[in-house]
Amino acid sequence: MLYKEEDYLMISGIQHFEFCRRQWALIHIEKLWEENLFTAEGNIIHKRAHDSGFNESRNDVITTRGMPVYSSMYGISGVCDVVEFVRDDMDGFEIYQREGRYKVVPVEYKRGKPKEGLEDVMQVVLQALCLEEMLTCKIETGYLYYDEIRRRSKVVITSELRQRAKKDIQEMHQYYERKYTPKVSPSKKCSACSLNEACLPTVLKNMSVNDYIARAIGEDI
Numbered sequence: 001m002l003y004k005e006e007d008y009l010m011i012s013g014i015q016h017f018e019f020c021r022r023q024w025a026l027i028h029i030e031k032l033w034e035e036n037l038f039t040a041e042g043n044i045i046h047k048r049a050h051d052s053g054f055n056e057s058r059n060d061v062i063t064t065r066g067m068p069v070y071s072s073m074y075g076i077s078g079v080c081d082v083v084e085f086v087r088d089d090m091d092g093f094e095i096y097q098r099e100g101r102y103k104v105v106p107v108e109y110k111r112g113k114p115k116e117g118l119e120d121v122m123q124v125v126l127q128a129l130c131l132e133e134m135l136t137c138k139i140e141t142g143y144l145y146y147d148e149i150r151r152r153s154k155v156v157i158t159s160e161l162r163q164r165a166k167k168d169i170q171e172m173h174q175y176y177e178r179k180y181t182p183k184v185s186p187s188k189k190c191s192a193c194s195l196n197e198a199c200l201p202t203v204l205k206n207m208s209v210n211d212y213i214a215r216a217i218g219e220d221i
């Protein structure tokens, strides 16, 4: 089955979904958004990285910024911060009106440093799925660039990550169709959540503040 354009979900939503299903639903289904320092800084970094329409060709690398991507197979769309086309005449793919063969490498810019969770990694995987469908190629690797450490972290697009991405996307579409927002499930993540203020009053309806704090720091209640 191919998705219609009006049913496409945002690729960037995968970072919210991986972080917390409820956070994703509050933002993407209920259209709730609280800007905090983290999200504001993240937006500035992306604005710089996108610089839409910018193309640069240096040595054997063509760099494209702000490239719109989509997949009708998975029903997702978004914009890649950077896509590099790296010349590789042995293992690369042909690109329309370009001499030689190229590997396609998505690069996503992030604030801070590499995270413990897979939220950033999965965003690169979804970008790779879109680029593979659009350019009829296979993508083995992508990168995450973190401003705090000022270097790239390699993302190997393994079959496990592909399976996880497909499962996440399917679940996201199911939630979206049903307009379903998962119930609160407090965790340590809540203190770093941009929707903490909007979400927590709901939590506190169902338990005491002390119980909530105990649960958030991992104590049994």
Ligand code: SF4
Residues within 6 Å of the ligand: 019, 020, 021, 022, 023, 026, 184, 185, 186, 187, 189, 190, 193, 194, 195, 196, 199, 200
């Ligand atoms: S406050 Fe916690 S439960 Fe609520 S959306 Fe954020 S991470 Fe999820």
